[in-house]
Amino acid sequence: MARGHAYVLHLDRDSVLHRLPPEVKITAAVAVTLVVVATPRDAFWAFGGYAVLVAVVAALGRIPAGWLARRALVEAPFVLLAVALPFVAAGERVTWLGLELSVEGLLGGWNILVKGTLGVLVSLVLAATTTSRDLIVGLDRLRCPQILTQIAMFMVRYLDVLVGEARRMRVARISRGDDPRFLWQVRGFAAGIGALFLRAFERGERVYLAMLSRGYTGRMPPAGPGTGVASAGQWLLAATVPVAAAGVGVTAVLLS
Numbered sequence: 726m727a728r729g730h731a732y733v734l735h736l737d738r739d740s741v742l743h744r745l746p747p748e749v750k751i752t753a754a755v756a757v758t759l760v761v762v763a764t765p766r767d768a769f770w771a772f773g774g775y776a777v778l779v780a781v782v783a784a785l786g787r788i789p790a791g792w793l794a795r796r797a798l799v800e801a802p803f804v805l806l807a808v809a810l811p812f813v814a815a816g817e818r819v820t821w822l823g824l825e826l827s828v829e830g831l832l833g834g835w836n837i838l839v840k841g842t843l844g845v846l847v848s849l850v851l852a853a854t855t856t857s858r859d860l861i862v863g864l865d866r867l868r869c870p871q872i873l874t875q876i877a878m879f880m881v882r883y884l885d886v887l888v889g890e891a892r893r894m895r896v897a898r899i900s901r902g903d904d905p906r907f908l909w910q911v912r913g914f915a916a917g918i919g920a921l922f923l924r925a926f927e928r929g930e931r932v933y934l935a936m937l938s939r940g941y942t943g944r945m946p947p948a949g950p951g952t953g954v955a956s957a958g959q960w961l962l963a964a965t966v967p968v969a970a971a972g973v974g975v976t977a978v979l980l981s
Contacts, residue, residue, distance in 0.1 A: 734796065734852035741962075742786035742854040746955035747863025749963040754851045756967035760974045761843045766836035768977035772843065778970055779846050786854045796849055803841045807834035857881045866954065879929070886928075891921055 742750065757778075764771050783793060814830025855863070858881060865874045894917055933941075 734849065735856050736786075736788060736792070736853045738787045738854075740785060740787045740854070742782065742850075745854075745959055745963060746866075747855050747859040748866040749863075749955045749959050750851055750855055751860065751863045751867065753963040753967050754847050757847055757970045758844050760967065760970040761840055761847075764840075764974045764977050765981045766832055766840075768981055771973050771977035772839045774973040775843050775970060778966060778973075779843065779850065782966055783846075783850050786850060788850060788853045792853070793846060793849055797842065797845050800841050800845050803837055807838040807841075810834035810837070879932075883925075883928070883932075887921070887925055890924060894921060 757775075761772075761775055764775075780790075783790070810833045811826040811830035812824075814827035814833060816827050816829040818825050818827055819831075820826075852860075858878075861874050861877050861881065864877075865871075898917060
């Protein structure tokens with residue numbers, strides 16, 4: 726706990742995006758994603774416009790392109806699905822380099838690939854400029870259900886503790902001759918998972934009772950610098966990106 730919490734996707738930078746309140750960034754990211762999803766799949770030029778917007782925002786946040794590219798690989802399963810669709814989909818077919826491809830499959834694969842990629846990039850930009858704690862604070866300010874924000878807050882605060890406990894249990898198990906690589910020892914591994922769950926449950930109960938004794942009322946109090954609500958100017962600044970995206974989307978719909 727002394728080393729603090731690790732935010733895997735957060736980049737510690739000093740930029741305009743990093744200084745914006747979290748609720749502003751969350752709202753803008755959701756709005757841009759909805760516009761991208763609502764865009765007709767055959768409006769190819771519109772997706773190029775969205776990509777330019779994402780690149781500009783990433784540059785403002787001082788997020789390296791290589792960093793985004795490496796973490797965008799999380800969508801690899803969807804890329805495989807998009808590549809397979811032209812071969813397995815039915816309907817009218819075209820020949821390209823000797824391959825018989827479905828027109829509907831090509832459009833469907835393109836739709837999955839481009840919208841999924843843009844959605845992942847928008848999410849990565851949000852995560853890179855906002856810590857996990859600030860994301861939860863932003864959701865709380867946007868009136869997200871309290872039970873969800875509280876669960877997420879405790880998960881962020883105690884995930885490192887649980888990971889450390891699981892690591893110590895594994896070391897203790899191996900030091901007593903257990904080797905989880907063998908199939909017949911899976912029973913011991915399952916018992917360890919159960920023991921970790923019980924320890925986490927008991928720890929959570931103790932923490933909750935300690936919080937109640939210190940005046941906890943069901944809502945986490947704001948703490949730390951930069952906890953003020955967003956100003957009208959900050960909302961307007963963040964709105965420029967979804968408004969620009971909406972302009973591209975409306976134009977694409979009108980031209981399609």
